[in-house]
Amino acid sequence: MSDHHEHEHExxxxxxxxxxxxxxxxxxxxxxxxxxxxxxxxxxALDALIDAYETKVGPRNGARVVARAWVDPAYRARLLADAKxxxxxxxxxxxxxxxxxxxxxxxxxxNVVVCTLCSCYPWPVLGLPPVWYKSxxxxxxxxxxxxxxxxxxxxxxxxxxxxxxxxxxxxMRYLVLPERPEGxxxxxxxxLAELVTRDSMIGVARVKSPGKGGxx
Amino acid sequence: MNxxxxxxGMHGMxxxxxxxxxxxxxxxxxxxxxxxxxxxxxLGEWNIDMSRHARERMPAVIRSSxxxxxxxxx
Numbered sequence: 683m684s685d686h687h688e689h690e691h692e693x694x695x696x697x698x699x700x701x702x703x704x705x706x707x708x709x710x711x712x713x714x715x716x717x718x719x720x721x722x723x724x725x726x727a728l729d730a731l732i733d734a735y736e737t738k739v740g741p742r743n744g745a746r747v748v749a750r751a752w753v754d755p756a757y758r759a760r761l762l763a764d765a766k767x768x769x770x771x772x773x774x775x776x777x778x779x780x781x782x783x784x785x786x787x788x789x790x791x792x793n794v795v796v797c798t799l800c801s802c803y804p805w806p807v808l809g810l811p812p813v814w815y816k817s818x819x820x821x822x823x824x825x826x827x828x829x830x831x832x833x834x835x836x837x838x839x840x841x842x843x844x845x846x847x848x849x850x851x852x853x854m855r856y857l858v859l860p861e862r863p864e865g866x867x868x869x870x871x872x873x874l875a876e877l878v879t880r881d882s883m884i885g886v887a888r889v890k891s892p893g894k895g896g897x898x
Numbered sequence: 899m900n901x902x903x904x905x906x907g908m909h910g911m912x913x914x915x916x917x918x919x920x921x922x923x924x925x926x927x928x929x930x931x932x933x934x935x936x937x938x939x940x941l942g943e944w945n946i947d948m949s950r951h952a953r954e955r956m957p958a959v960i961r962s963s964x965x966x967x968x969x970x971x972x
Contacts, residue, residue: 710927714934722936731933736922777936796908800953810932813924814916822908834914852946869963 690824740809743774744857745878747807749871751784752862763854765857771809778805778855785848785885792839793846794832794885795856796824802850804857808883815884826848835886858885866889903954 695898717723729751734742747769751758761768769775782804785793797803801816814820824831828845848856860882866874869892881887904913923929939949 707925707927710931710934712929715939717934722941723934727937728930728933732923732929735929735932740922772942796906799904810922812917812920814914817911817914818902818905818908819911821905821916822911824913825906826909831914835916852950 686700700783705856725729735810739776739805741807741878742875743772743809744804744807744880744883745875746772746787746871747774747857748859748873748878748883751859752866752874753871758859761859774806776806778803779807781854782807782857783854784849784857784859785846787885787888789859789861790842791846792832792843792885793848793856794828794860795848795850795858796821797850798825799824799849799851802852804854804855806858808880812880818876832886837887858883860885860889863889863891865893 697822702759714723714725714728717769718725747761751761756770760771761784765782766775766779767889769779769782787793797815798821801811803811820831827840828847830882832845840871850856860878862874863877866877869877876894877889879887879889882889923932943954
């Protein structure tokens, strides 16, 4: 990930000259120059937006929401009743979070989220989606063969577990509330949040018990 | 309409390719164009339906090859 946002882009090597990627890079630069020249956008605002999505808006936010729900039954109830408001209690709101529903995983029900139309995703709690979430294979197959897709992610669900697939839109996005893993009884909220992965909040993974390793 | 903007249930798209420790943006232009879209969107010159329609008018072969395309849903 680049951590420089100077307008020179001197370290950016998006592609060979003439390649589609290089063309895209040039077009974006031209667009930015024009919009700035006309006084329609402020370059400082662009830098601030990029910084926000690289450093502030991301799955750590969602992990805090999940951990709070695990330790505080009243918060959990509020989250399941009105996720948008409960998430806003922790200070997370804004674009891509106009409406959010929390989906509770249980020993009998496993929820998984997709956007077959494009890439709708609950930005305030998960940030911008990973490429695989936006990719044709995931979007096409999650609704057709969810168990197969989960297996591809390394999650083999027993037949008695019901799989519920939620297809997002720009008007309704979803956050999976994963099950709290065994062996976490003595852990505090901050420690629990460290265990919660992005994939577990999309529903393509479970939260692993501490010490079992692996996170995404 | 059937196409890359409505992919549920389509066959033959292959395995899901995942990237470990994926960056938020793979190229500087991805962040710039996302920020441009958000900042210019605040001017109120287009609404969510116009923005969706513009995306659907993009040639499918280009759109689907840009798996790293900026993510703004409409």
